[in-house]
Amino acid sequence: MRPADLTSASPQAVAHAISQSRRNFLRLATGAAGASAFFGPSTLRALVAPRGKKAVVVTFGGGARDDETFMPDGQENIPHLLNELIPQATFFSQVVNKGILGHYVATASIVTGVYETFNNFAAVSPNNPTAFEYFRKDQKRPATDSWVVAPSNGFARIGESGHQAYGTGLGAGVILPKRLLAAALTSRSDGTRYEHLLRDNYETPLHAPSLTGHQTELNQMAEVLKLSVDDFSSHARSLASPDEMSVYIAKHLMTQFAPSLLWITLHDIDIAHSGTFSLYLDGIKRSDRLCAELWQAIQKDPGYANKTTMFILPDFGRDSDIDAGGNGFQHHRTGDAMSRTTWMMVLGPNVKQNVVVDRAVESIDLVPTLGALLGFNPRYSPGKPLPEVAA
Ligand SMILES: [Zn+2]
Numbered sequence: 001m002r003p004a005d006l007t008s009a010s011p012q013a014v015a016h017a018i019s020q021s022r023r024n025f026l027r028l029a030t031g032a033a034g035a036s037a038f039f040g041p042s043t044l045r046a047l048v049a050p051r052g053k054k055a056v057v058v059t060f061g062g063g064a065r066d067d068e069t070f071m072p073d074g075q076e077n078i079p080h081l082l083n084e085l086i087p088q089a090t091f092f093s094q095v096v097n098k099g100i101l102g103h104y105v106a107t108a109s110i111v112t113g114v115y116e117t118f119n120n121f122a123a124v125s126p127n128n129p130t131a132f133e134y135f136r137k138d139q140k141r142p143a144t145d146s147w148v149v150a151p152s153n154g155f156a157r158i159g160e161s162g163h164q165a166y167g168t169g170l171g172a173g174v175i176l177p178k179r180l181l182a183a184a185l186t187s188r189s190d191g192t193r194y195e196h197l198l199r200d201n202y203e204t205p206l207h208a209p210s211l212t213g214h215q216t217e218l219n220q221m222a223e224v225l226k227l228s229v230d231d232f233s234s235h236a237r238s239l240a241s242p243d244e245m246s247v248y249i250a251k252h253l254m255t256q257f258a259p260s261l262l263w264i265t266l267h268d269i270d271i272a273h274s275g276t277f278s279l280y281l282d283g284i285k286r287s288d289r290l291c292a293e294l295w296q297a298i299q300k301d302p303g304y305a306n307k308t309t310m311f312i313l314p315d316f317g318r319d320s321d322i323d324a325g326g327n328g329f330q331h332h333r334t335g336d337a338m339s340r341t342t343w344m345m346v347l348g349p350n351v352k353q354n355v356v357v358d359r360a361v362e363s364i365d366l367v368p369t370l371g372a373l374l375g376f377n378p379r380y381s382p383g384k385p386l387p388e389v390a391a
Pocket of ligand 1: 062063103270273332
């Protein structure tokens with residue numbers, strides 16, 4: 001099948017093609033026989049980076065495997081991605097993460113475009129400049145134009161690097177909704193009703209950073225987002241998960257500031273570490289729905305519609321069922337092909353729809369791609385801009 005044939009293909013045909021091509025890739029990666037890629041490179045376009053463009057990046061939830069997403073048995077978990085988003089997207093079927101597979105350090109690698117090597121559980125800034133710093137410095141943008149909504153205290157320093165040429169004062173604002181909720185609940189007697197929203201880290205019980213939010217921080221957030229603490233905590237009670245709270249905050253940021261670069265790190269899927277497969281699947285289904293909700297919100301918002309490119313990608317995968325060194329879906333310990341190989345979909349006004357790009361790309365290619373779109377120079381990233389969506 002050639003790319004031209006895909007332009008008119010049904011969502012089911014595209015999904016089938018994706019699952020086939022990814023399965024073949026994984027066979028090759030694990031040394032088994034497999035066919036070559038199904039698709040050639042799509043037509044490349046030259047894009048000038050116009051002012052006023054915006055980008056929203058969503059990391060898809062704490063590591064999801066193909067088995068529970070794009071493979072035939074997993075497709076029922078991602079109806080929104082398959083039926084609503086992929087028909088409008090350019091889909092990269094092989095995104096390889098060659099770095100450390102811990103969520104904070106891996107997300108920092110995606111944010112900097114460099115494989116960061118710090119201890120995943122350390123409260124440190126990335127060593128290399130983040131996309132937020134490149135963007136704000138090169139485009140002379142204010143602090144309110146770049147935000148991160150992150151899942152846990154461990155991500156508190158994701159917005160700004162320790163790089164001497166960037167760093168202090170040039171990063172993104174980071175909002176940690178769980179921490180704010182914890183602060184909001186300190187004076188309430190019904191805190192136990194929110195426990196499902198406050199679980200901070202699924203990766204290891206040894207790492208349990210304090211979730212104590214500060215009242216001043218909470219009041220600042222309320223001021224910044226024009227959201228009362230009472231409204232925030234009562235709305236939180238109606239939400240099923242931390243990721244829903246993150247998307248709620250992200251929508252407020254869009255309304256208040258219309259940031260040009262907004263980064264949302266979903267993390268519910270990582271509950272897989274508990275070993276409960278049904279909760280892992282629930283996390284995938286929720287991430288699938290929330291991605292569609294965000295895209296719909298973008299289309300309805302005059303500050304975003306027709307000028308926003310959205311990128312959705314997992315930080316990495318999870319272990320395969322057949323690797324003796326792992327425990328299947330539960331963890332991401334082995335560094336096998338399945339835990340390293342994910343995907344990315346890109347949607348936007350200048351992005352070709354219903355196209356699958358089957359060549360292997362890397363997680364660190366995202367920042368140079370954002371640079372080409374938003375007009376910044378990612379000087380320290382060895383990644384390559386993806387010409388299929390930005391040139
Ligand atoms: Zn994890």
